Amino acid sequence: MTLRIGVIGTGAIGRDHARRIQQVLSGGEIVALSDVNRASAEAVRADIAPNAEVFATGEELVDSPKVDAVLVTSWGTTHEQYVLAAIAAGKPCFCEKPLATTAEGARRIVDAEVARGKRLVQVGFMRRYDAGYVALKDAVRTHTGAPIMVHAAHRNPAVPEQYITPMAIHDTLIHEIDVFRWLLDDDYVSARVIFPRKAARSHGKLRDPQIVVLETARGVVIDVEIFVNCHYGYDIQCEVVGEDGIARLPEPMAIQMRLDAKLQNAILTDWKDRFVASYDVELQDFLKAAKLGTASGPTSWDGYMAAVTSDACVQAQERDGEAVAIRTPARPALYA
Amino acid sequence: MTLRIGVIGTGAIGRDHARRIQQVLSGGEIVALSDVNRASAEAVRADIAPNAEVFATGEELVDSPKVDAVLVTSWGTTHEQYVLAAIAAGKPCFCEKPLATTAEGARRIVDAEVARGKRLVQVGFMRRYDAGYVALKDAVRTHTGAPIMVHAAHRNPAVPEQYITPMAIHDTLIHEIDVFRWLLDDDYVSARVIFPRKAARSHGKLRDPQIVVLETARGVVIDVEIFVNCHYGYDIQCEVVGEDGIARLPEPMAIQMRLDAKLQNAILTDWKDRFVASYDVELQDFLKAAKLGTASGPTSWDGYMAAVTSDACVQAQERDGEAVAIRTPARPALYA
Amino acid sequence: MTLRIGVIGTGAIGRDHARRIQQVLSGGEIVALSDVNRASAEAVRADIAPNAEVFATGEELVDSPKVDAVLVTSWGTTHEQYVLAAIAAGKPCFCEKPLATTAEGARRIVDAEVARGKRLVQVGFMRRYDAGYVALKDAVRTHTGAPIMVHAAHRNPAVPEQYITPMAIHDTLIHEIDVFRWLLDDDYVSARVIFPRKAARSHGKLRDPQIVVLETARGVVIDVEIFVNCHYGYDIQCEVVGEDGIARLPEPMAIQMRLDAKLQNAILTDWKDRFVASYDVELQDFLKAAKLGTASGPTSWDGYMAAVTSDACVQAQERDGEAVAIRTPARPALYA
């Protein structure tokens, strides 16, 4: 049985996921497309999914009987409505991050899914599917002893003018926020943000770099350097310090060379290359669960908690190193 | 269009490739199975490919009109006959190594394919699809300058009693023989084998380790340590020394840990884990070309040259460090 | 001309420095010894410096006309009095850390040296002489661009029961406090301490680990993990993040081995091995300057500023993550 999939939002990521389903992964077929810009959807049909039908609206696509499952890859502001529609239709739904643009929106999705009584939503936190993080989690479970600290960094060579200080949380740290909850199997209780002097390359509306310090319910302290004008490359670092030892996220594969009086490995410069393999894995996981009429991987609850935590971090950006409390509501049994 | 595939030989590798086609890769479907042990083929049908038909013989499978392309994963001694059958039927054929158990057999396949006038055979030299070797080849092309030397090692923790000295060439070095021809885009002109003292763990009928020295037409000298009782792990090393610098094959991804007074990364111990990802890539490449009615990747000619080179290396094992010449016949235009 | 040196305090470190002067370094000779336990001084005379005279008190040793320069390696509580005596005598003096046990005591030494009008004191902050830190400082000067952040760790496998929370500052962090002032050529303006949950191996009177966050006058933020029950080894880490890139303190030399399915390097377990080579270099530097009647390397002012900073860090341990201000008095011209 081939899973019949509709894609809402056919921009870069939607098109790329459609290509995955059609050309790389096993078991799914793109049968429906929709985009606010109809020509975009038609182009994906022409290039990638010739048998797909183009729908005028995402809601129509969701409701079509020929669609078994939905990918929501539209603008972030529209995610909530389409995910709610998919839940209402009882159809498995993969939603790119953010699940919603506000914590309240994410909560509405949680409530709808809980009311529906079964998991239907997978949020696109792809790092959980990265082979490096998976191996790191395993190393922590088997070797380091219980975690006590995490030291991490999220560095980008440069950002455009429109990237302002809160985006360092909502667009950048959001990945660490989710992946460390998963890695540690723990919830956050507070966040603080410490600002060093501003980097020379940081533009007017951005305080860059910053160090976010998160504390978890079990007392793990996580420090994450966010530096989006680091110039030298796109670089994700993570080190977990446990009772018995330390485990470190692997560097991406690179050829070691001896050239020009340097022992050298290339560092990536484009974030799109860093976790590219994990997109295949997360979508294959979606296909597998969706065939069974459900969802696995990152939940609506995870999306909601990421939103709650992000809000606290953005508040903390204004508090000059002071801790902002993060409250975790009772977790519905669906996400136990 | 889904490519309809028949698998001849449903042992470990045949079953695994069937799983890939059915559950991992895009665009193919297992529709036919055959094995000398019919129960084995039926088990694969039951577990993996419920819609497949089990054929009594590989030849019947090849000739079935419902089969578009063939995987030959039977015992090595039977490869030649099934590949020749596929060529006769004009059907794309993926053949696990060895292409044939003798150079003459491989030559017969070359001649048949040349007579047929188009590429139909891909040989299962998966290392060419390994991300590390692909990146290494790219680094050599772009950074090191023209190659002059290659230093390599192929180490296995242990081998069973039945593994005798020539198998170090036919079963072990065979991968380096092919991948270095591809990496250097060059042919071999001589081989010599130098034996250090025998390792204590090497059993009676095996001289282990050995150092094989290959020279290419362009004058590149390759030394490969083969050590199949190295005890510590399965370890593949390769370093290319060029005019301007050196490039090294990456180590497999591993979590760096600080534990027990050691900075440590795990080394693999099972060869099956080392290139597992490249099987997916090679078969996806096969599917892509087979849909167009042809084959890409390692050719029959490559399989033939690997056999010719292996024979020279086995001769060299008896010559105490003396060079044995390797003659490369004229290359048919089909493989230009 | 051979510099005639007296050693006050002949415990482990005093004895070891005497050995260096007598057997390793060029240009000095131990001519005088003193210890509160006279038998200890006599043992050093017997074993290492047969021509040395044993003095009843440190003050008599300082005042002896046969002594050109003094090493103060007695108990920390007595450092101040002997250093003041050396300054009064106008003799160059190498003082192991701490310069004094209180900031006020260190200030008295600064004032005395300033009154004397020339440098006479070198404080035993040996890390400034470590080849790794020297190379790191050079890399920061030449390659990384201006520093913005420093990530560091000071880990010890275990500590005894008497090691209590403030000792993590006075005995452990003290080295980072000095070496980062030197590395960055900057002064501190604030300190905060963040405590993760206590490690299971941490005993009753010790909150371990802790993360100390220091900010400098130029806005560099330094985070230092102090973890003195880390179990796996003695490990000093330091990474400087600058405008253009990052430089990292080298790991100590170690043989990379492939053994037991692990690619592994030994990690030290005893702090005494980590900077052992730098003791030779610092004392050779002392000898060189002392022959000219003065001192070089870490100054009394550096010792004083380390004390002031330590006091702030200990205060910060009680403030739950809140920043404690560090005031740097006007720097006397002698230390410009």
Added chain:
Amino acid sequence: MTLRIGVIGTGAIGRDHARRIQQVLSGGEIVALSDVNRASAEAVRADIAPNAEVFATGEELVDSPKVDAVLVTSWGTTHEQYVLAAIAAGKPCFCEKPLATTAEGARRIVDAEVARGKRLVQVGFMRRYDAGYVALKDAVRTHTGAPIMVHAAHRNPAVPEQYITPMAIHDTLIHEIDVFRWLLDDDYVSARVIFPRKAARSHGKLRDPQIVVLETARGVVIDVEIFVNCHYGYDIQCEVVGEDGIARLPEPMAIQMRLDAKLQNAILTDWKDRFVASYDVELQDFLKAAKLGTASGPTSWDGYMAAVTSDACVQAQERDGEAVAIRTPARPALYA
């Protein structure tokens, strides 16, 4: 007691060793100098050893009653005569490599020392004192199990026109020849040389690179790549493969940097920087033994065996990969 040392030959290395004795090491003093160019000796006196006497000839220096021990750092062709003179005078003698320019000359020194009945000569094979090789030898002894193979490389960025093919043995490989005898505690039984194509940067009278394969009495096979136009840096590599695992010579200390999309460490470019620290250690060892009227470290016998092996390697350069036997005469009891 201070050892009174005379230096014969005050060129670059003689001057540098004089500086070590005077300014770095403990226990020696330069009291006599001699050079075929008297002005050179006088310059060293003026700059480094003001109390030294300049002698007209090396023989007069050796015979002077004010000289306890001798450093022979003159041109290689004169080493034999001065070492023989020192032996005749019964004075400890440190001789830079080569001990003599022919195996016969080295043998004469061996015979003279044996006749004298005690060790008086230390040959300047400094790598035995390098911390990396010392640690490697220890790792082999304690961890890898008995050695079976050694893979090594000796690379230089470039050489001048006058560097011709045999110099790759006499001037370059000579260090590996000695250090591997010491590392393995074994003797050589054969040598062969395999030439890849000539590197583009290799000039007319030099076949570069080359691979020298040495076999030892215990059956260890050593392959050494010599590449003196490798362009990228000065690089010494050595890996010992034993029964249980592998140990690798450490890279020189270097700061790891993240810059310009590269994770990078500097590679040395000047051979003089590679083993600079080991010169201090070897001379300190000489001083220590010389005070006792004898010598330690690399012996005349080691110098002789290095010469015998070098001669075989040069012969092998003409034999196109064929093995040349190396005969080890009976070892005098003095060197047991």
